[in-house]
Amino acid sequence: MNNQTTITRRDFLKLSGASALALTALPAFDGQALAGFLGSEQAANQMGILIDTTKCVGCRQCQAACNLRNNLPPLPEKILPNQTFPAQLSATAFTNVQFFQTGGAEDAPVFTTIKRQCMHCLEPACAAVCPVGAIVKTPLGPVTYDAEKCLGCRYCMAACPFNIPKFEWDSANPRIRKCDMCADRIAAGELPACVQACPTGALEFGPRKELIAQAQARIGKNPDKYVPYIYGLSAVGGTSVMYLAAVPFDQLGLNVNLPDSAVPELTLQVMDKIPAIAITVALLAGGVAWWRGRKTRAGEPESSIEDAEH
Numbered sequence: 063m064n065n066q067t068t069i070t071r072r073d074f075l076k077l078s079g080a081s082a083l084a085l086t087a088l089p090a091f092d093g094q095a096l097a098g099f100l101g102s103e104q105a106a107n108q109m110g111i112l113i114d115t116t117k118c119v120g121c122r123q124c125q126a127a128c129n130l131r132n133n134l135p136p137l138p139e140k141i142l143p144n145q146t147f148p149a150q151l152s153a154t155a156f157t158n159v160q161f162f163q164t165g166g167a168e169d170a171p172v173f174t175t176i177k178r179q180c181m182h183c184l185e186p187a188c189a190a191v192c193p194v195g196a197i198v199k200t201p202l203g204p205v206t207y208d209a210e211k212c213l214g215c216r217y218c219m220a221a222c223p224f225n226i227p228k229f230e231w232d233s234a235n236p237r238i239r240k241c242d243m244c245a246d247r248i249a250a251g252e253l254p255a256c257v258q259a260c261p262t263g264a265l266e267f268g269p270r271k272e273l274i275a276q277a278q279a280r281i282g283k284n285p286d287k288y289v290p291y292i293y294g295l296s297a298v299g300g301t302s303v304m305y306l307a308a309v310p311f312d313q314l315g316l317n318v319n320l321p322d323s324a325v326p327e328l329t330l331q332v333m334d335k336i337p338a339i340a341i342t343v344a345l346l347a348g349g350v351a352w353w354r355g356r357k358t359r360a361g362e363p364e365s366s367i368e369d370a371e372h
């Protein structure tokens with residue numbers, strides 16, 4: 063006899079019913095409250111990170127520091143030069159340093175490196191679509207996630223215009239995983255771990271409005287060095303993480319076709335694209351994930367879904 067709990071078909075259907083009810087009980091998105099917050103002093107004082115790709119040397123110390131801070135697997139000792147590792151952000155890589163050939167010749171390529179992570183949007187679509195408030199934009203700027211509240215519906219993954227949130231597909235108690243701007247460190251008056259680790263000053267942390275002024279000054283003083291644009295200043299309503307570069311941002315894998323529109327519009331567009339059936343299936347899956355999470359967190363044995371009729 064094993065120590066697994068069995069979910070019968072009846073249990074599953076009960077969960078399904080609860081999830082379907084949850085669908086009808088989704089809270090309406092409060093655009094007015096968000097608009098009020100965005101116009102407030104609190105929003106103006108938000109913190110951010112300015113990533114100046116012209117100063118980045120691709121050493122990956124930021125990445126190593128992030129993995130350490132978040133208890134993620136350490137980077138391998140040897141990574142091929144000029145290689146993006148891992149190739150994509152994942153549930154075990156909240157940031158990576160991506161390499162793009164932006165000049166030189168085949169036998170002498172010139173690479174530009176760019177650190178990628180959650181953009182901590184001022185009006186985060188991920189938070190706007192979350193039906194249970196598991197993702198929130200905090201007053202200091204970080205967009206944080208609470209696994210205890212998460213249903214596992216993965217709306218946030220569908221909604222994010224930067225393809226940032228990742229799901230722990232291999233876990234029995236899956237969570238959404240992404241950079242949280244080291245919210246606990248910021249609250250304690252420390253720098254985000256990646257910013258602290260960067261040896262070249264490519265990463266700067268500070269009040270977003272000061273970072274913008276600084277970025278504008280750099281561009282103004284070095285018009286031949288920088289493209290005259292701050293990525294993140296206005297895209298999808300603005301982001302707390304912003305970039306400077308010497309080459310057009312689309313050469314660095316950034317989407318330059320994002321609208322400046324506020325989240326409510328973007329969110330509604332996203333929600334329009336998710337067919338009702340997909341939402342229901344997601345909620346069913348979410349109900350199971352939530353149920354399993356509660357059991358596991360309560361110290362009960364992990365469950366398996368079995369069809370009791372067979």
Ligand code: SF4
Binds near residue numbers: 182205223240
């Ligand atoms: S980049 Fe994506 S995950 Fe990060 S705050 Fe914006 S919408 Fe959310």
Ligand code: SF4
Binds near residue numbers: 127131132243244
């Ligand atoms: S801010 Fe923190 S969580 Fe985000 S990439 Fe940097 S070290 Fe990682």
Ligand code: SF4
Binds near residue numbers: 117122259262
């Ligand atoms: S630590 Fe700084 S210089 Fe090194 S890869 Fe990260 S951003 Fe670039």
